[in-house]
Amino acid sequence: MFVFIIRRLFQTIPVMIGVTLAVFLMMHLIPGDPAQIMAGERADEAQLEQMRENLGLNDPLYQQYFRYVGNAIQGDLGTSIRTDRAVTEEIFTNRIWITFELALYGTVLAVILGLIAGIISATRKYSFSDVSLMIVALFGMSMPNFWLGIMLIYFFSVNLGWFPTIGWESWKHMVLPVLTIGTGGAAIIARMTRSSMLEVLDNDYIRTAYAKGVHDRVVIYKHALRNALVPVVTIVGLQFGTLLGGAVITETVFAINGLGRLVVDSIRMRDFPMVQGTILVCAVLFVVVNFIVDITYRLINKRIELN
Amino acid sequence: MSKKALLEVNNLKQYFPIKGGLFGGTVNHVKAVDDISFVVYEGETVSVVGESGCGKSTTGRAILRLDDPTSGDILFDGENLLGLNKAKMRKKRKDLQIIFQDPYASLNPRQTVRQILEEALEIQNVVSRKERRQKVEDLLQTVGIGAHQMDRYPHEFSGGQRQRIGIARALSVDPKLVICDEAVSALDVSIQAQVLNLLKELQQKFQLTYLFISHDLGVVRHISDRIIVMYLGKIVEIGDKDSLFENPQHPYTRALLSAIPSINVGEKKKERIILKGDVPSPIDPPAGCRFHTRCPYAMDRCAVEEPKLHSLSEVEHKAACHLLEDGPYDYS
Structure with missing residues (x-):
């Protein structure tokens, strides 16, 4: 290792x-x-x-x-033309943590919803719940974030007044952006989990487990899910990495001062050191996340270790 | 010797729905197993043979309720398995075990050999917690795998070793009936012999009853007491091994047996019966006798009327063919 x-x-x-x-x-x-x-x-x-x-x-x-x-x-990425502050200072004092939180909650939501939907679909193949879940997932994947974000604001903030429209302060501010950002991921994870589970469930070792008298639930969670999770982890990692690279659209729609918005604003202001710095930080983050995914992958899949 | 029936299969049907159409409804059925009945006596080895897709593996799985059969009765030790609820069936699984064909796919890659065996011991509560480790060691010893290897994962073993682990797993719960679903087909010929001998040894040692599913007639001849021949979801012939091999009565069995290569130089060369065409689709099987489309002896009647199993001798040799209505047919 x-x-x-x-x-x-x-x-x-x-x-x-x-x-x-x-x-x-x-x-x-x-x-x-x-x-x-x-x-x-x-x-x-x-x-x-x-x-x-x-x-x-x-x-x-x-x-x-x-x-x-x-x-x-040495941590010196130049000085912002716009604010005259060090680029690293601007990025690391606030922005990156907001984006990190957004990406993290979004990914957690995506994983929870995606796994539940995927497992239900796979264990009830072709049933009403499977078909309807997969149709919902298709919508989830095809909806562009800017539209979804605006719709959520329209219904939950403007009409119902449950959540604030912009900003990133209390948990109430986070609900809509996290939903916006998590939906697409949840849909992809659901479809991935479903197909991966279906493949695993058709294996003889699943029949072996049933033949032993293992309870259905244990067969699904212990024997099937663990084996089905391998490709799902890759998707989750990629999703998280992409979100870290700035959920540009979501941050713009909800006026959240994260990395994505910083890039957009800096480009508009021709603040080149800032753009350079942010892009570099995002790229490095993506590499780090991928690195972590690779290690996790190995931990769940002991077989990779040998090869 | 009075024979006690351990397993009795009555009118078993296993239809798999084919989903299709605009709304994903059931448009048709694959009639994988269509109304078969047979008995397995305690302590014997019954083989089920036939081409791929004839329903032999499906029969095995249906008996274990790994798939839920469409209709029929499966009496095990006098108790109808199809009448049991899930919890009771899980308990019952202690007595019926299965060994699968592919030793690479039948062991969970994420469990060590010990975990695989202990899980079964734990669920069926075969021995106390303390004795479990010892039992695992003993089991591995029985199938010829060193106890020091029990913390390894399946991929660290060869195909033959894995199949031995599969056998150990099946035996771990002290079953009465073991279904061997093509248990040696995926192995090298030399390993096949080893595993077959192991299975025979274990049968003696633990008084096991085998339902041996195979397409390999050589293997079947080596291990069985009685043989069931299936064609397109139906039993076409059933009988004592010697009687069936020496004197096959159904045209399909005759064709099947003629395909076994002989190694005896002096023996008169058997005439190979070559069947025409392919096995028809089990979605829409031929009416009457299912074999009539390929049978060299087919008569008009065969296309309309389904033949019953006719008793042919005192050793419970039966075959389903109109030719055999008045006893054995003279093919020469």
Whole structure:
């Protein structure tokens, strides 16, 4: 296991290089002069030159890249043009935790709803409850988040007045955004669990368990579900990673000050260091989540260890 | 020797619904097992043979109620299994066990061998908690697997070893009847012989009764006392092994047996009977005798009237064919 973690850790290195390179080059690939963008349109030639010097834009590209990575490792992602605060400070004091909470609750909701629906569907294949659950799941998957979010606000906030429309303060604020973000995931997990369970339930070791006299419930949860969970874990990990990368739309609809909204706002304000920083942090988070998924995967699937 | 019936199957039918159409309703049925009756006596080995899809595995599963049969009676030790509720049936499973064909799919990959065996011991309360470990060791010893291997997972064993574990598992609850569903078909020939001998040994040791489901006539000849031949969900011939192998009466059995390769050089070469066409669909089986579409002896009557099982000799040799109405038919 230890060797596996180390080896897996080494595999993330090329990914990280790729990510930093892409984020770094972004600055140079966008049309126009970075110094011009940063200094503003009314800057004169002397100011621009000063800016270039400050940003190190006159150095060779590879030197700039190494400096960028060096700084990033030390936690320096530059300074926001808009707020003049350090990018890391802006991201880590508040934003990332809000997004983390949103993603976490959304994923937990998705897992709970998805697993329950999937198990019910699989154990009652082709029944009324199976068919209706799968139709609901199809809706859940096809509904775009911005529409779902707006509909939820319309019914539960505007009409019924149960929940506030925007913000992220008490649990009441969280209900609608978490629902919005969790629905799609729940639908995918439900369908995945269903098909995976159906496959497992057709195995002889399930019949063996029944033949032993194991109670139906125990057969389903102990013998079938544990084996069916392997592909589901992958989906859950990917979902969580994607949500961490900024639930841009949901955060915008509910005016939640998370990472996703930060990216959108920064792009609009042409706050390039901020955009770069946020993208880098999201990418790193995604890599970390995937890493954790791989380890979990191994823990539930002992067979992978041998190969 | 007076024979006591351990298992009595009466008019067993197993139809599987085919869902389809716009609203997912039942549009038709696969008649996997269609009205079969037979008896298994205590201590004997009865084999069920036939081509793939003839309903032999379905019969095995239906007896264990792993699938719920459409209709019929299954009397085990005089008690109708189909009348038991779920809780009672779970208790009853102690007496009826099954060994599956694929040793790779029949053991839960997430349980160690010990967990697999102990679970059965625990549920059926075979021995006290303290004695469980000892019992697991003994069981593994019985099937020829070292006790030091009991904390391993199934994937760490070879196919033959896994099948031995499957056998140990089936035996763990001290069953009376063991259904071997193609129990050796997935194994190498050399391993097959080992496992078959093990099964025979265990039968003597624990007074087991076997219902042996197989398509391999060589294996069947080696292990059985009596044989049931099935075709498309029906029993076509049933009888004592020697009587059935020496003197097969149903045209289908004759064709089946003629396909066994002979290794005796001096023996007169048997004529191979080759059947035409494929097995018809069990969704819509032929009327009358189900074999008439492929039978070289088919008469007009065969397409309309379903033949009954006719008794042919004192050793309970029966076959379902119109040719046999007045006793054994002379095929020569």
